[in-house]
Amino acid sequence: MPLDRNNPIVLVVDDSPDSLGMIHTALQLGGYTVLVALNGQQALDIVARIQPDVVLMDALMPVMDGFESCRQMRCLLPLTPILFMTGLSEPEHIVKAFEHGGTDYITKPINPDELLARITAHVRSAHLISDAREALDSARQHVLSVNDRGAVLWTTPETRELLAGNGIEVAVGEFVLSGQIREWIGGRDTAQDLIVHTTRRPLIIRYFKTVHADEHLLRIVDQHQLLDPKVLEAALPVTKREAEVLLWVAQGKTNREIGEILTLSPRTVNKHLEQIYSKIQVDNRAAATSIAIQSLLGMTV
Template sequence: MSNTPNVSSIVLVVDDSPESLGMLNAALNNAGLTVLVALSGQQALSIAERITPDVILMDAMMPGMDGFETCEKIKQQLPMTPVIFMTGLTDVEHVVRGFEVGGVDYVTKPIVAEEVMARIKVHTQNARLAISAQTALDHAGQYVICVDHQGEIEWATPHVHQLVASAKGEEAEIWHSISAQLITWLQDDPALPLTISLFEMPMHAQFGGEHQAGHSLIRLVAAESEKSPETLQQKLPITKRESEVLYWVSFGKTNWEIAQILSMSPRTVNKHLEQLFKKIDVDNRTAAAAISIRILDGGEAQPA
């Protein structure tokens, strides 16, 4: 498999060394990438205000504003853009610091062009998938929040923003309160329910699984509209057992996990899925989950 990234990728390289910039600029250009260069953190911020790169290669140690501070500021503007740190340091403390400020990876100097290309390809693809997933959730009208490994909110769908805007109080304080509650909940036990009572209607937080490395999805549902497999059976032409399988599919559970929960074999789970796919006229579990989520959130199944 080729390590060459998508030819449409825009790479921002931030390094105070003209020699390093020249080498990377030549290598990335030869790979068909569009390269933007910055000799300082401030220059990088200025570029990021005008152009959104697909990935950023960030020198960790620079005079003035170092790479860590620059990354923190850029992440405020471009939370979905992956930042790969370049460092000659082998100290674990600096590697950890890079991840803490939002970096997704690091490479050590002297830079090996092939290694950088491979990492750029992986992280640009992951970022595009993440953006696509967020866009899909936005259009689906879901109340979804993405948090980082510290519980800080990275992004939320428009419906969550509308929910916060309609609540009483300052928006900044409401967001801060939501984040604080999620941090404690995720550290304790996300399998237990969390009720957020900041809105006119209390909302329950449900853990939606890992979104990217170090990121988690949290789904909010109206507390009084929580439903069960029986709700699905009432709304859809499926059996009790099929409704139980579909219920757990909507929570992103695998066949093996559903088998453990319902005390059946993964093969039996798969057979139930095949039958309910036919009954509700869908081709895959993603489409089935979409229908299930819509019903469980208080809506109706879309007509086929």
């Protein structure tokens, strides 16, 4: 029978005929399209071809249990709600369910009304997240989402293009910078940007917000913005020309080189520097460079 794409699709993974019958009936009456798998491996085979809106996962099954199936399924369905439903109610089982990627936990025997209410809430939240992702894609932003371990949950097309241009290939569930990101997020020092050195140029990763307990939204600062003197002019008490001089100072250029770039004499460049030092209250080139870089990165000076 063809799938009704107008209704949310629920994949039910359970080897109990009694549970399947009750859940199937309740979901159909609730307006959902139901797919059934009898073990974790069957479930993985299904999601490789069809993306459900939500997964109901039993914990204990033959061939492959729900915990392992959920862990592998997260690579294919990074944001899809996966609700565990099981008679296991010990704290360690509940913790294990969440550690393997579960979104929620329902203890058997299942109450149909509670089940429908939870599924409806999770599907609604997932759709809101999906809409937000589409909006970010359309806005052409360098945004990515990662979990606590630094593994990528999703990225905008512009992010994939930017990272690929710097020698970093991104795949859902993996990220070559996971170690750096994991330590950064785990250390909770996300008020400071993460600077990642690549084969071409440094990338500045800024923490945007926590989506939920195990999803973090990050933004890669536009590289063109880092080379825009208007950023310095807006952040510091300097003129447009002084901002241009300071930008090149921050990039390690000498007065002679800056003069050639801006068609100024080295003496004029030095006069601008004297004014800059006075205005930003420093007395040497190194201190001015430090303040310029912090301003370019959007950090508080």
